Amino acid sequence: STGASEDPSVTLFREYLRIDTVHPKPDYLGLACQKVEVCQGRVVLILTWQGTNPRLRSVLLNSHTDVVPVFEEHWTYPPFEAVKDSQGNIYARGAQDMKCVSIQYLEAIRRLKAEGKCFARTIHLTFVPDEEVGGHKGMEMFVQRPEFRALNVGFALDEGLASPSDTFSVFYGEKSPWWIKVKCAGSPGHGSRFISNTAAEKMHKVITSFLAFRESEKQRLKSDSSLTLGDVTSLNLTMLEGGVSFNVVPSEMAASFDIRIPPTVDLKAFEEQVAAWCRGAGDGVTYEFHQKCMDQHVTSTEESDPWWKAFSGVCRDMKLQLKLEIFPAATDSRYIRAAGHPAIGFSPMNCTPVLLHDHNEFLNEQVFLRGIDIYARLLPALASVPPLPAEG
Template identity: 40%
Template sequence: MERRRSISTKKSFISRYVLNLQFLLMAFLCVLIIIGVVYFTSGKEAQSENSNNKTQNKPVYVNTSPLKPSKWDDNEEINIFREYLRIPSVHPNVDYEPCVEFLKQQAASLNLPIAIYYPVDDQNPVVVITWKGSQPELPAIMLNSHMDVVPVYVEYWTHPPFGADIDDNDDIFARGTQDMKSVGMQYLAAIRSLQRDGVDRLKRTVHIVYVPDEEVGGKRGMVEFVKSVAFKSLNVTFVLDEGSVAINDEGVMPVYHAERTIWQLEFIFHGQSGHGSKLLNYTPGEKFNLVLRKFMEFRAEESRKLNELNYPYGNVTTINLTKVKGGVENNVIPAEMSATFDIRIAVDTDLDEFNRMINGWCTEAGGDITIKALNKGEKEKVTPVDDSNPFWSAFKSSTEESGIKIQPMVLWASSDMRYIRRYNIPAFGFSPLMNTVAKLHDHNEYINVMTYLNGINVYKKIIPSLANV
């Protein structure tokens, strides 16, 4: 009997043990499930937060450098300029809101109305500050600049790229000093000085405009803004925009009145494929070789015009091979290869004739070549620089009054003004960057304090001259 009771007791103990073990296992599983749910939910929230951050276009570069004191701390215009420079409105993922808030403050200080437009989305504002003219029914003058700047490589800078430090030579170092936050602030500084001189208003209304996205093509800025009802309501008849530094040792300043046409073309060469040991005809490589040779011969002639005949950059066609793709194995002749060319076509070139020339090369190469237009711009319009354009006469006389020598030129790169000119609105590109080494898009971009202040005086003559036409 005792033995049976003992056996029964052991069985009961084992049963309770098993039940306890099962309970512990179930509890452990429940804990794991809860942890999994929490982890999954927090992960989703983190992904959502990251997604929101992307859509909000937060800046990649955050300015943490303190403002370095200088002997110019009591100069109002230098302080305003430095404040603008310290806003890191830098690609990619530009956050323009600090620029907008800063410009609201500037408009308020000038007692001028400000309007914010969003022609593409709420991440890319266009800011318009308006100085109403005494005859507002007349078409208006537009002073344009862009808020965005190109990326920086901090390790190559001798000063913080968004610190706006002033060195012992009175040079201000920051991204945007030359391209083109200086011009944007000089417009306002000139107007402030005119107001203090008692100039209540000029004959024509002046719109001071700050656009986004210029450095990457303007598709989220000027491209759409110029099509908008808001732009049409400004009733613009002439636009002044950015230029560059002096073009020679004599200090002659360029005035850009036209731009070359941009074509970026991808050539896809189709042809005979096979074993790499064979000499097959009409292979993609053969076709690529002939087209490349034709382009390089054309490029060599344009280089001769530039380097031997001293043509200005804007009057030659530049061609550069920028991408090559093709092939899968070392011993297989590919059935397809591609090459991309960046082409900037001189203003006096017939685009139809140029297109026929390229197509002729493809035919000569054996055909079966697809030309994909990645960017095939239209013929860019040219703003007249003679007496037929009253704004040219006004601009020329005002710069001469400032002692500046100017020379009309075709811009070697590209700007938002090509979109303006396409609507038959005359436009010039000019920056009063005298005695300055070109550092646009380069490390250690800078402007000298006196160059900046003298530029204000230059615009103080240019703006009334244009607005009183």
Template identity: 35%
Template sequence: MCSTKPYYNDSSVKILQEYIRIDTSKEKNIERAVNFWKNQADSLGLPFAVYRPSGKPICVITLRGRKSKLPSIILNSHMDVVPAAEQNWTYPPFSAHIDDRGKMFGRGTQDTKTLGITYLEAVKTLMKSGIKLRRTIHLLFMPDEESGGLNGMIPFIETKAFKDLNPGFFFDEGMASPDDTVYVLYQDKRHWQINLTLYGDGGHASTLPKRTAVEKLRRLLDITSEFRDQQIQIKLSNDPTDYGSYTSINVDIIRGGIVANVIPSQITVVIDMRLAISAQICEVEAMIQKWISEVGNDTNLSFIAKVDVAKPTRLDATNPYWVAVEDALKDKGIKFLPIVFPAASDMVSIRNRGFPAIGLAYLPRTELLFHDRDEYVQVKTFLKGIQVYTHILQKVCNLL
């Protein structure tokens, strides 16, 4: 056991706890997060702006560089988090409780509130040191990454405000690693969310209709489970970090029924897929149409999300930003591994616009608990991450 007492008085830890305690799984509390970031900017004397291209707030904090005409460095994270079922957590999910082992528990500790505070504290460290960076840094805080960025990054990139940031390179959310390796995410998987409505005969629950929606549901679950099993085998036959080799598929929502003694004539199913890098769009579309045909041709298909293109960022000598990041990680003796992000982030839109972007969070020796119960960050890991990002920013922001 390690004592948590040294952490309680650390200003960086206190700020992270304050941020975690804002329950931004509730949309109404996003404005509280906006006020939080305004207060942080004001305390540092840094410019703060809020943009609302589709109604929801996007926050920008700016640290001006000496050469403002050079493309800027963007530090992106999101304020929103997914809901947390408190009854399943060891400690309340918005308490930011630190246990005897130095773990801070809370929704957003991995996705991505810790990263946002890491950015802030790294900038603060650079300011206190008196170092004058060549390039400008913009910290961006998005309102709706968890729901697809439809009112955040996607409309924001169409605005003059985005263009005026003069973006050169983006940092965004990373992933926890079970060992000393730090993952560098250079590409996201393509996200599809499929809404299927199954129709069948209804009636009194004492009858036995031949064509019910539930029978179609059973067939659909059999078909998708078979495909899922195939993808699991592909996953098991590859390196555990080769997330791009397989397509993930999960049935996330099933809705149906009116009352207990009425056979439902309609059932809605929402299926989430993250396509393998090698997957061909036409082949996946044909596969889904085949599912519908096998289930019943009166099944209705619509897409909640359908990303057909997710471009990669090159991590080689042709990318000077990456060379600077790589040098910084090597300076710190950090083992790193470039991988495909198994999910999707705001960087899909950014990379598709031609901007280089990586996901990078300093979370070694941490159990991956995105969207899971007891999400946590080791406080000592968080504090080390500030040092790592401070060094990275010194390198990247001083590129000619």
């Protein structure tokens, strides 16, 4: 198809994908605009569509503007040109994660405003930096600020994942990431002798215990088709350090593990298990946390919950099949939930391979346009949720 016949929403999406990545400037919607510098050089952009009853809690539409790096030699098309092939697939870094959602929010609001609609609840859009490196200089700082509290959030939407089948993935919680470094101290000596009580022997035991647990969780996932990656604890050995020379038995070695724990797991009991593995490896084995997320908030998906009822009702009306899951990695939703607000992770991309952070990330223009239709139905339902008991 020629550019001339392209849907303007798709054109805007492709323009945004070509920005490598600075903030969008979508001031054309006539929305109130506020910029908050959460720390040096990190700006959150807030666009606000005022509701008719501003005392009610608002609906927050969050998206992040940053994208992960690319290895260009693995891409069929340049990753920042948003090339569209003959099937209507748009190739670019950020096509799925998550510039599509930013533009879908905006285009849904543009459509609703053009139809003269207005709703009781205020809708805020936040465009945040830093999500791909942990959100520490983005959403994590933003939720602490008075500007965030002033948004008076009742319910938030944030990113989900594509789904290869015709169902849509909906995420109501996230795993707690734990990054643990285990240090083993032992007797040093010459590389030609059988030194006893070495750091390496202890490290061997540590790694064996940790990886045996990894294998058992992997098998548990494999053997039960009702489980998803979000339901089991993932564990990976990601760094190994130690040693000074071929002929010197080192006095210390260290191993680092990336562990992601579902909200159903008792974190205190899990840490006791880690401590037991370390004790079992011998004396002088210690562990330290480089990240220890303890928040296990999940968002209600009970039909009695007014927010979920509004969200799921629209999906039922539109005959969208939902698959409810725990998010296997981490998004900014965790900071929103930890601040006490319900949040749902949802990127309306079905029949689409999951390619976030991958080479040749793409989204089909029809799937993208269908997403705008979905948001154009979701937003009125969420912004019209009747006053909750707490809102009088």
